[in-house]
Amino acid sequence: MSQHEGASDGATILVVEDEAELRRTYxxxxxxxxxxxxxxxxxxxxGMADESVDVVLLDxxxxxxxxxxxxxxxxxxxxxxxxAMVTAVEPDFDIIEMGFDAYLTKPVDEERLRDxxxxxxxxxxxxxxxxxxxxxxxxxxxxxxxxxxxxxxESDAFAELEARLAELEARLxxxxxxxxxxxxxxAALRDIDEEAEHTGTEEP
Amino acid sequence: MSRISDxxxxxxxxxxxxxxxxxxxxxxxRTLLVTGPAAVAERAALRLLLAGHEDDEGIVPVSTDRxxxxxxxxxxxxxxxxxxxxxxxxxxxxxxxxATNPVDLAALGRELNExxxxxRADRVRVGLLSLSGMLSHLDRTDVFKFCHFVRDRIGDASYxxxxxxxxxxADAGTVSMLQEAFAGTIExxxxxxxxLVRVVxxxxxxxxxxxxx
Numbered sequence: 111m112s113q114h115e116g117a118s119d120g121a122t123i124l125v126v127e128d129e130a131e132l133r134r135t136y137x138x139x140x141x142x143x144x145x146x147x148x149x150x151x152x153x154x155x156x157g158m159a160d161e162s163v164d165v166v167l168l169d170x171x172x173x174x175x176x177x178x179x180x181x182x183x184x185x186x187x188x189x190x191x192x193x194a195m196v197t198a199v200e201p202d203f204d205i206i207e208m209g210f211d212a213y214l215t216k217p218v219d220e221e222r223l224r225d226x227x228x229x230x231x232x233x234x235x236x237x238x239x240x241x242x243x244x245x246x247x248x249x250x251x252x253x254x255x256x257x258x259x260x261x262x263x264e265s266d267a268f269a270e271l272e273a274r275l276a277e278l279e280a281r282l283x284x285x286x287x288x289x290x291x292x293x294x295x296x297a298a299l300r301d302i303d304e305e306a307e308h309t310g311t312e313e314p
Numbered sequence: 315m316s317r318i319s320d321x322x323x324x325x326x327x328x329x330x331x332x333x334x335x336x337x338x339x340x341x342x343x344r345t346l347l348v349t350g351p352a353a354v355a356e357r358a359a360l361r362l363l364l365a366g367h368e369d370d371e372g373i374v375p376v377s378t379d380r381x382x383x384x385x386x387x388x389x390x391x392x393x394x395x396x397x398x399x400x401x402x403x404x405x406x407x408x409x410x411x412x413a414t415n416p417v418d419l420a421a422l423g424r425e426l427n428e429x430x431x432x433x434r435a436d437r438v439r440v441g442l443l444s445l446s447g448m449l450s451h452l453d454r455t456d457v458f459k460f461c462h463f464v465r466d467r468i469g470d471a472s473y474x475x476x477x478x479x480x481x482x483x484a485d486a487g488t489v490s491m492l493q494e495a496f497a498g499t500i501e502x503x504x505x506x507x508x509x510l511v512r513v514v515x516x517x518x519x520x521x522x523x524x525x526x527x
Binding site: 207240241244245247248250251252254255282287289290291292295296298299300302303306 | 417418419420422423424426427431452453454455456458459460462463466467469470471485486487488490491494
């Protein structure tokens with residue numbers, strides 16, 4: 111994921127939808143606030159997805175690659191975007207299992223589309239802040255184990271670490287993690303799994 | 315969420331026997347960590363979860379250490395032997411046939427969702443028994459993040475969360491780090507006279523040891 115300054119900060123959205131009219135509608139709704147790319151099918155989307163893409167909106171049923179297949183392929187290529195599936199059927203537990211971060215049931219209206227994208231942007235910002243917060247907490251414990259309290263009290267670097275932790279804590283407090291609902295919760299946990307797979311342990 | 319009824323606003327009662335008066339009633343949405351020697355912490359957490367039985371609450375323990383059957387037996391034993399649909403144990407020991415792999419957090423999350431949806435109660439106590447079990451499979455940073463998201467999930471739904479961490483199985487730094495993911499810590503220990511408990515990190519709650527028989 112690139113930057114997370116706010117909700118409509120020129121983030122890039124990739125819309126993958128085989129129905130031309132829907133594709134245009136979504137683009138129209140989003141173009142004022144986001145950089146929008148559109149693809150008519152999964153194959154085409156694969157060529158358009160690069161690290162500047164923040165959110166991918168995938169139709170579930172498309173000719174050629176399905177939404178799920180496109181998601182799997184993009185994830186295998188290491189694309190660190192958030193993924194929303196647009197589906198005609200109400201998502202159940204099976205669909206949550208597929209690996210999407212959010213779900214939109216057709217017909218999609220403008221407000222729900224915007225809300226979903228904002229929430230996905232917020233999830234991205236939250237997990238970036240949580241990653242940094244967590245690794246700094248681990249670092250703090252490592253320092254506390256190695257140095258005497260007096261040494262830490264005099265250390266500018268330690269004071270900076272404490273200040274940064276407080277800042278991140280406040281940011282986490284103010285940002286919606288998206289983990290409050292069933293799908294967002296599973297998506298957040300899946301991110302931990304995927305990150306652990308890619309990076310191994312994060313301990314210094 | 316639609317599952318929240320009018321009753322969700324009432325505090326969760328940790329039980330008439332819980333000796334720290336200021337902490338006995340917990341506001342909905344909080345997740346607390348119980349620390350102490352493994353067996354003592356586990357017993358304490360179970361008591362705190364089971365206190366919800368009398369209030370008609372759902373009880374959903376995630377077990378990393380003990381087979382689900384064992385927990386179910388203990389629950390039915392302690393609650394008068396009534397098998398019921400307000401208990402759902404999630405087995406992540408990796409030992410029994412229907413157990414979820416302890417390192418697959420997404421699968422664990424799905425099971426937790428399903429279990430919560432399945433218990434016949436609007437108010438739910440979720441247990442993580444124990445974080446020590448998770449630490450034997452996962453990095454402490456991953457366990458920390460997991461706890462963070464569980465706390466959000468519980469907070470949004472106004473449930474009560476109770477996790478345990480065995481202080482005799484983790485180093486002090488890991489205990490101190492994981493504490494940061496919780497609203498407060500319930501410390502338990504035993505001396506020759508019996509069980510003791512104190513509450514750390516909650517507002518308006520003095521940090522004093524109390525006997526907990």
